Amino acid sequence: MNIYKPELVEIKDIIDETPDIRTFRLQFKDPERMKNFAFKAGQFAEYSVFGEGECTFCIASSPTRPEYLECSFKFAGKVTNAMNKLNVGDTMGLRGPYGNSFPIEQMKGKNVVFIAGGIGLAPVRCIIWNVLDLRDQFKDITIIYGARTVGDLVYKNELEDWKQMSGVKTVVTVDPGGETPDWKGEVGFVPAIVEKIAPASKDTVAIICGPPIMIKYTFPVLEKLGFEEENVITTLENRMKCGLGKCGRCNIGSVYVCKDGPVFSYKELKTLPQEY
């Protein structure tokens, strides 16, 4: 069995989220594989563009919607720039699912706060839909999301869907200076908005993902609000290559992000060397 060989997937749909972010909707070329592909929210896969290379992204769609897989990515380097040139009907490769997942069982019966910034919403989106699809197993749900400008917000349609849902509090913000004249949402950096909204910390799990600087300033806010370290969960979108715990690239301290993560609690993260 060649653990490095991907399976073939076809691009079924492409959504241009922002000028530099795209979402692909993928299906396995083998329909049987699509049926028996099981994954948990938080896991990632290695996506191949043959001739360019492989890239690591979380699976952005929810396991409760198994007809397709989605990934969202920002154009940043060789493989993502090549993905920008692909079209519906093109073939890619996929290896996965790898890694651990969000602790959805521990979240059941509790309140959940989702906090994300920029493209960081992609790994959180899978668990948001997973939770919303099982809505009655969770208590209060809050979604706080921010991006640099209005144009940089991803999943714009879904943000609207979430805003319309009763029983879900959705707050969208842009950085100061990023608002448009008709912007009705918040203006402010994500950590500041989290402080303003002040979600209750009792019996609550917080799931957070975004650029390192956003995470760095949001953790102290959550601490102040009384969140326990084991109830603040993040996912490390590190530089990973093989996804199998062998190539050494994602090794931080005694942990391999691709195998022991990418989902970690803040408590676990604190035990790692600050090298991510």
Add this chain to the structure above:
Amino acid sequence: MEELIISTENFKKIVQELLGKEFRVIGIPEGENKYQEITDGSKLSLHPEAAPTSSSFKEYFFPKSEPIFFYKQNHSSVDLFDPIEDKKGIVVIGAKPCDASALPIISKVFNWDYKDDLFNKRYDSSLIIGMSCNYKDDYCFCVSTHGSPENTKGSDVFLTSLENNYFSAAAITPKGESFINDYVKYFEMDEKKHKVIERKEEIPEHFNYEKVKTWLDNNFENKFWDTAGEMCLGCAQCAFVCPTCHCFDIVDEQCSSCEGRRAKNWDACQFSLFTKHASGHNPRDNQEKRYRQRISHKFKYYNDKFGEILCTGCGRCARGCPVSLDILQVVEDINALAEKS
């Protein structure tokens, strides 16, 4: 099994037979100090008193570049092809303990949950004939990494050097026992005619590993790291000659406009791009941090994960380093710091 001995001359005859049976024989040819494929049995040399070779023999189990699969693109469809397997078994003859013991160490990461068949197919069908070592220089520290010049870890058959170019042969594994049985006509009963060659000098214990490990557990931010690796140039020589370093990269290479291969290549944490994200963020953005990673991975993280020290004390990295950065001296300095505190 009775105690058996064998002469170097007879070993060369075994090699000739192995070559006839389509095995790949890896050894050190006479007059050279590199592990190479031996194509003529008479060229085999067995010199326990020789220095370790400048690079290890890991490339025969984990090549410097190997294809993972080939692809052919046709408009929007793609076909993938597995690489052709080299069915020849590998026999390594005359492996020093610091080299032989490395294979079971790296086998752990290559078999952590997911099994790397590219490595396993070569390793599982191989036979390692280890040889006791009579060499010592200032760079050797096998004893401190829980090894020794007589360590049989990783060997299927172990040879101990005797006078007059003879070796006593011990089967360490069932595979080793089969090998000796297959070629028993070349062995002789040990009538104690040839004495064991005693080592001229013992390899001392240079540091206490447990103390070093404890220090590493608690001193990630210690300012020791500001200067420990500051002279490191950031090449990968140390990682590539090392028998236990195994980090790799995965790249796609076009062979023509519609065909190509995906390859697994040696990589090293000492390279500046190793941990650089596509966003430009690099968690290890200077050589001092990268050097800290090298020492920490080899002496702490791998042990935490797999229960093995990712170093066999062969000293190759220090002998070959262009700026003479000596891993043993760095770890001795850590030992000294550990003893002070």
Add this chain to the structure above:
Amino acid sequence: MNELKQTCKDVLTEKKARLIIGYSEDKNKRVKPFIARTPEDAEKFVFNHHAVNNLAVYISRFKNNFEGKIGIVVKGCDLKAVTALIQESQVKRDDLYIIGVNCSGVVREIDKEFSKDNSQIKCKYCQTKTPAYFDAIAEESKEFELTVDDQQELMTKIEKMSAEEKLDFWNEQFEKCIKCYACRQVCPMCYCEQCIAEKSEPQWIDSSATARGSFAWNTIRAFHMAGRCIGCHECERACPMDIPLTLLTRKMGMVASSEFGYRHGMSIDEPTLIGSYSTSDKEDFIK
């Protein structure tokens, strides 16, 4: 030796430089690069026949890190690298405090004694026993006999080969390459923040250590050394696979000299060969 230590101590005490890059000896008597930041550190400096390294490679690493001058201990051959870096605008003369040492040869095999036979190829044709310029000089100048330049013979042999024979020769050499990039990392002239081998869009040079990838890397590095190599031979010394890299780089230097009358690293004010144009440049290669 004491002169060197004292000179360096004075430089640090008088704050003429923020740090000094020099050589020290370790427990195994191996001489290696070392940085002194205090006069006490400078006590560790040594200079002898084992001081092989070209320390100019560290200038690009440290030049932006702080206010104040970088002190550096240089042999005559190393100084050419410093001059070349100044010529190529990588560092200013005023940002360096150059401590020259008179050299009478350095070893080839580092764990053996220095002798006529155990000396670097570059020592056999050395013209710069005394550094051309400096802010301070240490060590006595000793006479040493230039011995036979044994690389010259091999160079002539290769020059006489046919194109096919040359290709076979170099293919065989480059197949040994393991892409450790020691040659690049040890070279003072390889200071590019992003090496062409690291560019992935497009990937000009395969990163794999295959015949194709290694041939491309080594030949392109040689091209990038045309008119820029100062002949310190560090690349060949650093190569763990014993690839005779200086055959190429030295050849490049000879061509620069014979065709353009240019030698890199001789004078800080001289315009570089690749970076300048003269109406007297030959154009006979344009057919």
